Amino acid sequence: MSSGISDKMSGITKMINFLFRTIEILIAIFLAIMIILTFANVVLRFVFHKGFAYSEEVARISFIYLVYLGSIVAMKENNHLMVDSLIMKVPMAAKRVIYFLIQGITIWIMALLTQGAWQVSLLNKNNSWVVTHYPVFFIQFAGVVLGVAFIIICIVNLIKLIILKEDPIDLIKPHDSGEDPFADFEQDKAVLK
Amino acid sequence: GCGAKPAASGDAAPAEVVTIKVGDNWAETHPMAMAIDNVFKKQVEEKSGGSIKVDVYHSGTLGNETELWDGVRNGAVEVAVIGTCMNQEFTTMLISDWPFLYRDIEHAKKVWTGAIAEELNGKFHEKFPETYILGWGPNSARTFTSNKKLESVDDFKGQKFRMPANPIHVGIAENLGASAQVIPLNELFSSLETGVVDGQDNGMVTVKSEALYEVQKYLYETNHIIATLEIITNAKFMDSLSEEQQQIIKDAAKAASEQAWTDYIASVDADRQFLIDNGVTVTPCTEEDKALIIEKIQPTLDKLYAENDWAKELVEKIQAVQ
C-alpha cells in the first residue's frame, strides 16, 4: 500500500473514531439522564411525596436511544456476543468465505430492518408520546439509523476483507476504542486542527 | 409490508383457509377476552364453515397495545383488541378515558353498542383508512385501591397512587390531593406490597386478575373512568374477503362486544363479593361523593375541554343517551 493511500485511510479512520467517540459521549449522557431522573423521582416521592409523570417517558426514550446507538458502537468494535469457534478453526480460504457470509447476511437483515423501520416511522409520523408529546417518528427512526449504520460497518468490513486483504481473524477481534475517552478525544481534536 | 398476500376470497376453493390472528392484552378471564374466545372465534369459525380460522393470543403474547396497533395498521395482525393508544394522533379517542362520562355501566354499554359508536367508526376509518373498528367493548370501570384507609373523598389526601403515565389519570389523582407515581405494571404488585406506593387505580377485574387484592386493603368504587376496548381490523385484509365472510366477521365482532358488556356488568357484583371475601374493604361511591370528586377534578376537566374542541359536543351527546 502506498503511503498516500495509507495517509488517507488513517485520516478517514481518525474521522470515524471521532464520530464514534461522539456517539459514546452521547450514550453516556443518555445514561446520565436516566439515572438523574430516576433518582429525582425517588427523592421527590420519599421526601416531598410528589411524582412527576414525564420522568418515566424521558428515561424510556433515553434508554431506547442508548441501546440503539450503543449497539452501533458495539457492532463497530465487534462487541456483540457471538461464537467464533468455527471461523477460528477452518483454513484461511474458508475463513474468508465465512466472514464474507457473516457480513452478507447482516447486510441483508439490516436492509430489511431499515425498510421496516422506515415504514413504521412513516406510519407513526403524526403520533406522539402521551406525556412528553415526543414524536414517535423520531423513536422509530432510530431503527433506520441502526440499520444503515450496520450496513455501512459491514461494507467497510468487506472492503477491508476483499480490497485491503486483511486477516478475518483480526477483523472479528473485539476492540475497545480505548478506556480513556478524553485521551483520544484530545488526540482527535489535535488531528482535526 | 412485503408480501401481505391477499387471503382466500369467497369464490376461491374452500380448501384455502384464511387464518386470523387476534391479539389482546388481557388474561383469558377478562370479559372481553372471554367474549373473543366464546363468541367471536366460535361464530366466525362456525358460520364460515371452516373457511376462516381464528387464532387468539391473550395476555399480550402477540404484542403490547402499541405493537398490536402498529401490527393491525400494517397488516401483520388481522385483528387487535386494544385501548386507545392512538389517542395522541386522533384525539377524539380520548373520549374513552373521559372522567365521569356515564351515569352507570349500563349507560356506557348503550353508548358503545349504539349509534354514537357507529358514527365514530366512520370517523376512525377516515383518520386511519388502513383500519376498521368492528366493535367497542368494555375495559372496565376504574376504581381506587389502597393500603391506607380509603373510604371517602378526603382520604385521598397525602396518599401515593400508582397512576398510568397519562395526564388525565395523573390529573385526577393530583386534584384529589394524592400524589401520582409512575410505576411499570410488572413492578406494581411488589410496590404495593412493600409500600413504595399506597394504592393504584384499575378496574375490579384487574384488581382480581392481577391479584392486587392480596396486597391492598381498601377499594373505593369511584368508577371514575369506564374505558373501552376496540376490536380493530386491517382494512386491506377485510376488503380481500368475500362479502359473506366480511359480514360474518362484522356480526361476530358486534356480538362479542355486546356479550362482553353483558358479562362485564354481570361480573361486577361477583368481583366485588370476591374482593370482600378476600378481606378488602369495599366502599361504594355515593352520588354526593361523586359530585364532590367531579368538583375537585374540575381543573383536569377544564384542561381537557380547552385542549379538545370536539369534546363538548360529543360529551353532551353521550350524556343524552338514555
Place this chain on the structure above:
Amino acid sequence: MILTLTMFLLFLVGGIALGLPIAIALIFCGICTALYLGGSNANVQIIATKLMSGTDSVTMMALPFFVMAGELMNRGGLTKRIINFCNIFVGRVKGGLGYVTILACLMFASLVGSAVASTAALGAILIPMMAKSGYDRAKAAGLVASANIVAPIMPPSIPMIVYGVSAGVSIKSLFMGGIFPAIYFTVIMCGVWFFVCRKDGVKSNEPRLSFKETLKVFLSGLWALLLPVIILVGLRGGIFTATEAGVVAVVYALFVGIVVYRELTLKDLFTSFISAAKMSAVVMFLAAAANVAAYLMTVSRIPQAITESLSGLTSHPILLMTILMTIIIVMGTCVDVVPTILIMTPIMLPLITAAGIDKVYFGIVFTLANVLGLTSPPVGPVLNVACATGKIRMEEIIKPVIPYYLFQMALVYLFILFPGLITVPLGWLGG
C-alpha cells in the same frame, strides 16, 4: 409444523455457528421463519416493531443502573474493601469467595424478583472481585450466572407473579412455595462449587489477622458495607422499587467513591458511564432481537401443537410433568422467561388441571424449569449479563456453567418425582 420448527432451529443454530452476532442470528432465523410461514407474518415491519419494543422496557433499566453501580464500586475502592472484609471470614477456606457469592445471591434474591437485575447488580461487583482475588474469570462468571438463577425462585419473583396472574393462583402462596426450593438450590450450588473449586480454588495463605487488624479492615470497609444494607432497607421498607435500587446504589457508590474514599476521579466517572452504557446496549440489543424471534415462535403455534398432542397423558401426572418441563427447558434455550410463561401457561393449565396436579406446586416447578433458560445459550439473558459484566466472551462462560445447569435440571426432575419436597414445607408455611 415439524418443518417450521426444524427450520427455526436450523437457521438459529446455523447462524450462531457461522459466527453471526447472536442477536443477528435471532433476527435471521425469525425472518426466515416469517418468510416460510408467509401471509401476514412475512412483514418486515414486525422486525422494526419488535426490536423497538424489546428495548422499551422500564424494568430492564435495572441493568444499566446496576452495571453502573458496579463500575463505580470497582473504581471507587468499595469492591476492594468488601473483599478484604469477606476475606476475614472466608479467606482461608478453599474457594471461600465462591461461597460468599452463592450466599450473596440468595440474600439479594430475597430482595429482587428478576435474575437479570440481580446478575447485573452482583456480577458487576463479584466477578471482578473474584478475578482480583485470583479466581479464574470465566469460572467466576459461570458461578455468578448460575447462582443468580435463584433470584426468581426466592420471593419476590417476577416470573411467579406473571404465572400467578395468568394461572389465577395466589401469588403469596407461590412466594411461600419458593422459599424451600431456593434453599435446596443454594445447597446444590455450594455442593457443585465445592467440587469445581477443589482443583484450583483460591485460598489465602496469609497469616490470620489480629483482632486490631480485623477491626481496621471492618472500619475501613464500613462505608462500602453499608451499600447492601441501604438497598436491603430501602427495598423492604418500601422506599424504592428494584429498578430504582440500582440508581440509589449508583448515587451512594458515587458519594462514597468521591467524598469518603476519594479514589474516584472524574475520568473514572466518565469511563464508567460509557462502559456501563455500552455493556447494557449489547445485552439489550440481544434481548430485543430475541423479541423478534419469540414473536415468530408464537405465531407459528409450535408450542400449542406439541402440548395439545399430550392430552392423552393426563392419567400419568409424573410422565406428563416430565415431558412438559422438558419442553419448557428446551424452549428456554431460545425464548426468554416471561414470554415462555405467557405463551405456555394457558396451554398447559388444562392438562395440569385434568391430571389433578396442584397449581401452586406446578407453578414452582414451572418457574424453576423456566429460569434454567436464563443460563442456556443462545438466549440466556443472565449468561449475557454475566459475560458483559465479567468482560468475557460467550464461549468462555458456557463450559463453567454446564455442571450447575445439569444439577439445577436434576432438581426440576427431583421435584417431579418427589412433589413432597415442595408441598410439605409449603404446608408448614401455611401456603
